[in-house]
Amino acid sequence: MNYLDNLLLNTDSYKASHWLQYPPGTDATFFYVESRGGLHDRTVFFGLQAILKQCLAKPVTHADVDEARDLFAAHGEPFNESGWRTIVDTHGGRLPLRIRAVSEGSVVPTHQALVTIESTDPNAYWLPSYLETLLLRLWYPVTVATISWHARQTIAQFLERTSDDPEGQLPFKLHDFGARGVSSGESAALGGMAHLVNFMGTDTVAGLLAARAFYGEPMAAFSIPAAEHSTITSWGREREVDAYRNMLQQFGRPGSIVAVVSDSYDIYHAIREHWGKTLREEVIASGATLVVRPDSGDPVEVVHQCLVLLDEAFGHDVNSRGFKVLRHVRVIQGDGINPDSLRAILERITSAGYATDNLAFGMGGALLQKLDRDTQKFALKCSAARVDGRWIDVYKDPVTDKGKSSKRGRLTLLGNAEGQYQTTMLDNGVVTPDPSHLDEGWSDALVTVWEDGQLLQDWSFAEVRARAAAVRL
CATH class of the missing domain: 3.20.20.70 (Aldolase class I)
Known part of the structure; x- marks a missing residue:
């Protein structure tokens, strides 16, 4: 078995220890993906569907957990064996996640949330972070x-x-x-x-x-x-x-x-x-x-x-x-x-x-090939966590680089018929747009593409091409 066959090994080493690092009482986390600027002022969103089908569609097995446990023990990292066993036993190995994204082929200005990832099982609050390495490779096809x-x-x-x-x-x-x-x-x-x-x-x-x-x-x-x-x-x-x-x-x-x-x-x-x-x-x-x-x-x-x-x-x-x-x-x-x-x-x-x-x-x-993650400054960051039953904002704001400041709160992306977009916060799960946009035909531009092991959106290549071609500079 190689790492491409075992989802648990398709991660960074330090991710194996992160389940122990969240505050006591944490039972949910919320992450998002964005382009923080870069060479171009807008990006064409594409490739998430391929990553989901290739990497998340296969259920995790106890054999996968065994292999990961043994590798991380030899590697010097703690490993959440019980958490992964619970995913296998309780969810049939299907990941308790909700992933929402803008429709593939959409042309979206930078500095906007393109994808959100959230846990759906309180016992797997750590899962979105564990998958950052894999999911952030979205930067390449985009x-x-x-x-x-x-x-x-x-x-x-x-x-x-x-x-x-x-x-x-x-x-x-x-x-x-x-x-x-x-x-x-x-x-x-x-x-x-x-x-x-x-x-x-x-x-x-x-x-x-x-x-x-x-x-x-x-x-x-x-x-x-x-x-x-x-x-x-x-x-x-x-x-x-x-x-x-x-x-x-x-x-x-x-x-x-x-x-x-x-x-x-x-x-x-x-x-x-x-x-x-x-x-x-x-x-x-x-x-x-x-x-x-x-x-x-x-x-x-x-x-x-x-x-x-x-x-x-x-x-x-x-x-x-x-x-x-x-x-x-x-x-x-x-x-x-x-x-x-x-x-x-x-x-x-x-x-x-x-x-x-x-x-x-x-x-x-x-x-x-002559491109990297910084060409469009892609990042996947945590923006909210539920601790002791209350959602708190999670963000970074480094004094040494304001370009790395991250968004806070549970987020979605609004869009309108003119191709404009605005990232906004959810309030108790309800979209709360900027009041100035309420009468301008704005609606939620993110759709749920993956939930609890199921692909909910399966776009054709023709649909993707049509969206990208519809926008002209």
């Missing part, structure tokens, strides 16, 4: 979905300025190249799936499988035949043009799309001579769209120059917005792409008169 969503907003802005078909093209403008650059297969699955909330192009197969397993999506995204350097350079430099011709012969069909990395030696020579002269008529006759992929150099400069050279070779049409759309060919840039370079490339080609239609992007490390 942060990936957020980075991807903001990239979508950037691309959408340029498409709307320069394209005759912005909505039709947008879902395929940012392709996930990140599977090889992440720390684990689980990261590829969760992060790859999170990107697909916003786009429908990926080479991260694990993301497809996760969307199918956790959100019931049969096929969440698509890809195309594409060359890598080895499939080009194995032909030798003197036969580079033959390698390109082989791609056309293997995959070039009317209506198909074929991507060929072309910078193994000299990207500009490859476009001018091989694609633009030797193979030009074969490209046109194939009926396929050739996508040339640069993979080195300054992305802004290289993409612009590739478009100019392809324009010289294949020509262009001018669309209704006055921008040039290349005939038969496109460019995809996957090297060095991050939110800043993506925008810089689009600004350069737009100023040069080229429509965003001509270009797609691939993002790898910057999408799935």
Whole structure:
């Protein structure tokens, strides 16, 4: 048995001792999750459903308790064996918790409660804290979905300025190249799936499988035949043009799309001579769209120059917005792409008169790996505890860092039809919004997604995507 199979070991060491540290008379606790700011001013909430299905759906067993007891004894930590035995015996191993969350796909400003976790059995008041390590990993799919969503907003802005078909093209403008650059297969699955909330192009197969397993999506995204350097350079430099011709012969069909990395030696020579002269008529006759992929150099400069050279070779049409759309060919840039370079490339080609239609992007490390919990400053904190029958506020307010001040009281999140949100306190279980909002159509934006071992909300991937797409900057 490994730790992924035993929920009791999917925690931090010091959590094993925390049941002994609460005040005598404690019989309930209340926690919440929020983004305390960070790179972006709003986040796309996504991934909790996957974590719940994968990690909490399997009931705890006495064998799990035995393993945890023995490990923590050897590790030097006390362990609440009787508490866990009670969960197994009284609840059939199903965790006595209530988890409420904003609907997945919602775009929520930072500094708002996205999830609340509370105990439902007085004997298991310590349980929400024990699960912090596991549940706070929610930061990863939320942060990936957020980075991807903001990239979508950037691309959408340029498409709307320069394209005759912005909505039709947008879902395929940012392709996930990140599977090889992440720390684990689980990261590829969760992060790859999170990107697909916003786009429908990926080479991260694990993301497809996760969307199918956790959100019931049969096929969440698509890809195309594409060359890598080895499939080009194995032909030798003197036969580079033959390698390109082989791609056309293997995959070039009317209506198909074929991507060929072309910078193994000299990207500009490859476009001018091989694609633009030797193979030009074969490209046109194939009926396929050739996508040339640069993979080195300054992305802004290289993409612009590739478009100019392809324009010289294949020509262009001018669309209704006055921008040039290349005939038969496109460019995809996957090297060095991050939110800043993506925008810089689009600004350069737009100023040069080229429509965003001509270009797609691939993002790898910057999408799935160059991020951490502090990118959006995620935290899971206790905000209330019931001690001797009375709820008390629990919070921190460090004088050395006011950015780490936490919320207090039992909380929920209010929302309205305009997409505004406000975290507010519950008074004896009743929502008590700011009086100024009573007449503005505010309602509780959190729904109970998990209670006492049961998943109560099972969102489809289509529902998640629709919520995220409905919000525009």
